[in-house]
Amino acid sequence: xxxxxxxxxVSGKGGTGKTTVAAALATALADVGKRVLLCEVxxxxxxxxxxxxxxxxxxxxxxxxxxxxxxxxxxxxxxxSALLEYLQMYYRLGRAGKALDRFGIIDFAxxxxxxxxxxxxxxKVYEAAKRKKGGADGGRFVYDAVVLDAPPTGRIxxxxxVNEEVAGLAxxxxxxxxxxxxxxxxxxxxTRVHLVTLLEEMPVQETLDGIAELKKxxxxxxxxxxxxxxxxxxxxxxxxxxxxxxxxxxxxxxALESIGLDGEAAPDLITxxxxxxxxxxxxxxxRKELGDRDVVExxxxxxxxxxxxxxxxxxxxHTDLLKEGS
Amino acid sequence: MARKAxxxxxxxxxxxxxxxxxxxxTSKGGQLDIDDLLADRKVDIIVxxxxxxxxxxxxxxxxxxxxxxxxxxxxxxxxxxxxxxxxSMGLTELDNTPRPVKGVDVGAGGSLDAMMLDxxxxxxxxxxxxxxxxxxxxxxxxxxxxxxxxxxxxxxxxMAMEKLGQxxxxxxxxxxxIVVDTPPSRSALDFLDAPERLSSLLDGxxxxxxxxxxxxPARVLTAGLSLVTGAMTKILGGEFLTDxxxxxxxxxxxxxxxxxxxxxxxxxxxxxxxxxxxxxxxEPDAIREAAYFAERLTSExxxxxxxxxxxxxxxxxxxxxxxxxxxxAQRLAHDGAxxxxxxxxxxxxxxxxxxxxxxxxxxxxxxxxxxxPKVPTVAVPALASDVHDLDGLRQxxxxxxxxxxxxxxxx
Numbered sequence: 016x017x018x019x020x021x022x023x024x025v026s027g028k029g030g031t032g033k034t035t036v037a038a039a040l041a042t043a044l045a046d047v048g049k050r051v052l053l054c055e056v057x058x059x060x061x062x063x064x065x066x067x068x069x070x071x072x073x074x075x076x077x078x079x080x081x082x083x084x085x086x087x088x089x090x091x092x093x094x095x096s097a098l099l100e101y102l103q104m105y106y107r108l109g110r111a112g113k114a115l116d117r118f119g120i121i122d123f124a125x126x127x128x129x130x131x132x133x134x135x136x137x138x139k140v141y142e143a144a145k146r147k148k149g150g151a152d153g154g155r156f157v158y159d160a161v162v163l164d165a166p167p168t169g170r171i172x173x174x175x176x177v178n179e180e181v182a183g184l185a186x187x188x189x190x191x192x193x194x195x196x197x198x199x200x201x202x203x204x205x206t207r208v209h210l211v212t213l214l215e216e217m218p219v220q221e222t223l224d225g226i227a228e229l230k231k232x233x234x235x236x237x238x239x240x241x242x243x244x245x246x247x248x249x250x251x252x253x254x255x256x257x258x259x260x261x262x263x264x265x266x267x268x269x270a271l272e273s274i275g276l277d278g279e280a281a282p283d284l285i286t287x288x289x290x291x292x293x294x295x296x297x298x299x300x301x302r303k304e305l306g307d308r309d310v311v312e313x314x315x316x317x318x319x320x321x322x323x324x325x326x327x328x329x330x331x332x333h334t335d336l337l338k339e340g341s
Numbered sequence: 342m343a344r345k346a347x348x349x350x351x352x353x354x355x356x357x358x359x360x361x362x363x364x365x366x367t368s369k370g371g372q373l374d375i376d377d378l379l380a381d382r383k384v385d386i387i388v389x390x391x392x393x394x395x396x397x398x399x400x401x402x403x404x405x406x407x408x409x410x411x412x413x414x415x416x417x418x419x420x421x422x423x424x425x426x427x428x429s430m431g432l433t434e435l436d437n438t439p440r441p442v443k444g445v446d447v448g449a450g451g452s453l454d455a456m457m458l459d460x461x462x463x464x465x466x467x468x469x470x471x472x473x474x475x476x477x478x479x480x481x482x483x484x485x486x487x488x489x490x491x492x493x494x495x496x497x498x499x500m501a502m503e504k505l506g507q508x509x510x511x512x513x514x515x516x517x518x519i520v521v522d523t524p525p526s527r528s529a530l531d532f533l534d535a536p537e538r539l540s541s542l543l544d545g546x547x548x549x550x551x552x553x554x555x556x557x558p559a560r561v562l563t564a565g566l567s568l569v570t571g572a573m574t575k576i577l578g579g580e581f582l583t584d585x586x587x588x589x590x591x592x593x594x595x596x597x598x599x600x601x602x603x604x605x606x607x608x609x610x611x612x613x614x615x616x617x618x619x620x621x622x623x624e625p626d627a628i629r630e631a632a633y634f635a636e637r638l639t640s641e642x643x644x645x646x647x648x649x650x651x652x653x654x655x656x657x658x659x660x661x662x663x664x665x666x667x668x669x670a671q672r673l674a675h676d677g678a679x680x681x682x683x684x685x686x687x688x689x690x691x692x693x694x695x696x697x698x699x700x701x702x703x704x705x706x707x708x709x710x711x712x713x714p715k716v717p718t719v720a721v722p723a724l725a726s727d728v729h730d731l732d733g734l735r736q737x738x739x740x741x742x743x744x745x746x747x748x749x750x751x752x
């Protein structure tokens with residue numbers, strides 16, 4: 016049990032692999048013995064796919080055990096269940112809750128009224144992060160950490176800040192109090208918003224924009240995680256020889272033939288080598304764009320992401336991201 | 342242009358034949374013919390949808406540019422908040438008004454305008470056109486409206502479809518083709534649901550409940566209703582409820598028109614004049630999403646023209662296998678020979694990685710084809726670097742149409 020629950024919010028441009036990174040981060044935390052809740056809020060069932068378990072219900076389920084004996088629980092938060100649970104938990108609205116449903120209000124609140132979804136989704140994350148063993152006064156927290164697979168960078172500031180909007184609308188009352196508490200958790204020292212990117216121009220630009228927006232909204236920026244980084248496979252001398260044209264096709268052909276491979280593949284190999292250099296140069300440029308902030312690099316793995324791959328990524332995150340004992 | 346002439350003759354069924362049949366657009370097997378689609382004058386809306394990060398915006402821009410340079414008068418509407426289209430089209434200001442894109446070859450008689458959706462402004466305009474000036478003022482100043490129109494998620498999709506409807510219905514329109522990019526999330530198909538949601542909101546008991554107190558007939562206050570308002574006051578606080586009620590009551594007067602237009606837009610999307618393109622990257626998540634999109638579109642009877650698989654890493658025709666390359670590299674490096682041998686060993690490793698990635702991508706993309714054999718598909722080879730100018734978009738357009746080759750082998 017923990018003295019406080021740390022909240023890791025993982026966002027990133029679409030296609031950068033934020034779900035994979037969130038899952039690897041949860042695994043890394045479990046590897047050092049933590050009890051972790053991994054949440055998804057977009058109804059994609061990405062966590063179930065990664066851990067190869069059946070689709071997650073609205074219920075916290077143990078899905079993995081870390082090397083250090085910690086545990087990963089997973090939860091797919093959906094707005095409708097969150098609302099019904101919320102009404103029951105805070106207002107004990109038995110009969111009235113059903114009446115709300117009958118009048119189409121649950122449906123309205125969760126699907127029609129834009130924004131209410133975000134309030135409910137962040138509200139559930141808040142509830143899980145603040146839950147204590149043995150009820151509200153029970154001392155220690157149920158989870159050491161909550162990892163949230165959050166909406167993409169373009170939407171993250173709005174998503175996390177939605178309760179500020181609510182606080183502006185509801186001037187008094189329980190909704191206002193709840194909104195204020197959620198905002199102070201989002202801005203607290205135990206919360207970090209990590210941004211996943213690729214070392215490509217548009218994702219990096221979006222990441223930099225996202226960082227600026229988060230800072231402006233006083234939300235705590237954590238690490239930048241560069242995912243799917245291509246390893247450098249060509250040595251300096253080879254790169255120089257390729258770029259200067261000194262590496263002759265005929266020489267490559269001869270080398271290929273010396274080991275019984277098709278010498279005619281030489282021109283294609285040289286073109287691919289040049290493509291590789293171009294890509295590496297691009298990566299290095301984009302890495303520079305990110306400046307001197309904390310950037311954790313995760314390699315592109317050869318095979319599809321499975322649980323073994325998650326452990327591999329978790330090891331890197333553990334050394335590079337969680338080094339300060341968070 | 343030559344392509345246009347070629348493609349119109351290839352459509353043997355003639356201009357009056359139904360064009361929605363995928364067999365018409367399919368030239369060889371399940372291959373999607375983009376130029377055929379762009380040349381089809383009956384198609385006046387192309388919607389690009391797909392999950393985030395698959396190159397949807399770039400695809401929409403490239404299609405729009407290609408269509409314009411083939412003689413169509415095109416407007417491209419983007420909804421992405423990252424302003425990526427603005428960057429790639431050299432536009433620094435996109436402000437809800439379509440503006441001409443500079444540098445487009447208008448030799449074939451076409452033109453290209455681009456705009457980015459300003460969500461709040463679109464909403465404000467809807468209110469202003471539908472309500473009387475003082476009613477509009479009342480709505481625009483309501484705190485609930487301000488929050489709804491500027492910051493809440495979901496409004497984007499509603500407004501995107503509203504804007505599309507407006508552009509399409511504009512009697513002074515200077516366009517014969519509108520290319521639409523859609524919001525980058527799972528909710529990307531929310532734009533399909535928007536009209537239905539509006540209708541269910543308007544017809545729902547909730548609406549009547551919220552408007553009732555403003556209209557005042559006490560008789561609707563049944564026991565159940567007072568229980569509900571009681572509960573809502575308890576949760577939300579009295580002032581909040583009053584704001585919401587005032588907002589909905591005010592909006593009630595304009596919703597009729599809003600809903601009518603939303604329903605008209607939905608029908609517009611179902612019509613033969615519309616073509617949906619699902620865009621995906623050869624990654625398991627993106628392909629899964631693409632399958633979801635394809636199924637949703639089919640079940641909504643929306644005209645799905647095909648799938649674009651972006652950034653596929655292709656291999657040269659004849660190629661050394663990954664295993665041969667790796668073992669070859671080992672032997673070459675082992676012999677510790679000259680510079681050329683070392684370089685070749687390294688190149689073989691680059692090649693092996695490429696082959697493995699390419700095979701993995703092919704396998705992933707094949708999953709879609711296997712489960713949706715009737716959906717025509719086009720694969721776009723990956724480029725070595727990012728696209729950020731018209732030349733880049735032109736190249737993508739050529740790749741989409743299958744008439745260009747990538748200039749370098751993208752790693």
